[in-house]
Amino acid sequence: MAKSAVIESVKAREVFDSRGNPTVEADVILTDGTLGRASVPSGASTGELEATELRDGGNRVEGKGVSKAVNNVNTEINDALKGVSPFNQAEIDQIMIDLDGTPNKARLGANAILGVSMATARAAANALGTPLYRYLGGVNIELPQTFHNVINGGAHADNGIDFQEFMITPLKKTSFRDGLEKIANTYHTLKKVLEDAGFQTGLGDEGGFAPDMKSTTEAVEMLYKAIEQAGYKPGIDIGIALDAASSEFYDKDAKKYNFEGHSFNADEMANYYKDLKKKFPAIISMEDPFSEDDWENFAKFTKDFGDQVQLVGDDIFVTNPSIFRKGIKAGVANSILIKLNQIGSVSETIEAIRLAKKNGYTTMISHRSGETEDPFVADFAVAVSGGQLKAGAMARSERIAKYNELLRIEEELNGQASVAQFPNDVDAD
Ligand SMILES: O=C(O)[C@@H](CO)OP(=O)(O)O
């Protein structure tokens, strides 16, 4: 290991993600021979202002190849980073941002830049013989509160459910492992509950079940049943979180939410959420209840209802510090979803998190619906401390890769770091 090592070369290749689509994997090789490798995830319900994921177009792998992004890593980015120290993440990221020269990483591709950004952090950690979470987080680290998407709808499943994600989260837990075991028990029980109710239990993109049911209420009822039958109390032991991903069912011209056969205006949509929370008090978090094009009503709802439930902004902020700054001023949401590939570099993602902490917003670090086996996001969630993490359900290896990484980290830390507790939640005894 050598702190004097610099970048020798940067190289990328196409690999495939969990939906079978090509994505970028990048290698950063240092002069002391150290390798750092990382791969980039990909979303389905993407925010309009996300950094650009460079795709080839044409017929190659149904027009989804990333050979241009790969080529940009192998040529321009390689030339620009050769000889640079990997230990200054902000400098590495700035070099690539300047080289790209566009506001949204459209020329080189956010997938190209992020792949190298993450692989550099890994190379630096490896060169120092330090785990990635420790390299990025220093001494102030904490295992995250995890959210598991156990019923998939919206853009992640071919069923009739309009909301995209129905998540469960362990509230009372004595350790990370304890929390995860409770989720596993509930997940298995949910399968039985769905089967008993006559639903199919095939899986959606994030490893949750994708039953062909029509209503949100029915899905939440199933979660209540599963939690109770597994021996837990909804809202006490296990909380429920929803991602409405409402930009997907918002008609911006008509200003209407076309949802479960209704055409709701914003006030009707707000009332729907309030009734839902009243009926199911275990719902502790709602993501994207209003569209990325409906800032005004998202802010109004935050003012009105933000003390009752965590309101997470995903599509509306796209992990972009300058958009998020405007959102904070406008009073939109009280929590931000953090996706590395929405902004396209490790240091800008950290800046968005810093901004959140400074302004009293909680942070939920997130995977994408198209993932790889790379557990980067798990280490990242530990590094940023005090955070939440959503990384899908229990089944499917690309999801469980993240949770298993956290089990290993907990073991390695051997009691030296706590597990984040959800706001307002009491410590388990
Ligand atoms: O909307 C979301 O929060 C994400 C992740 O669950 O989905 P996607 O990656 O498809 O944008």
Ligand SMILES: [Mg+2]
């Ligand atoms: Mg979302």
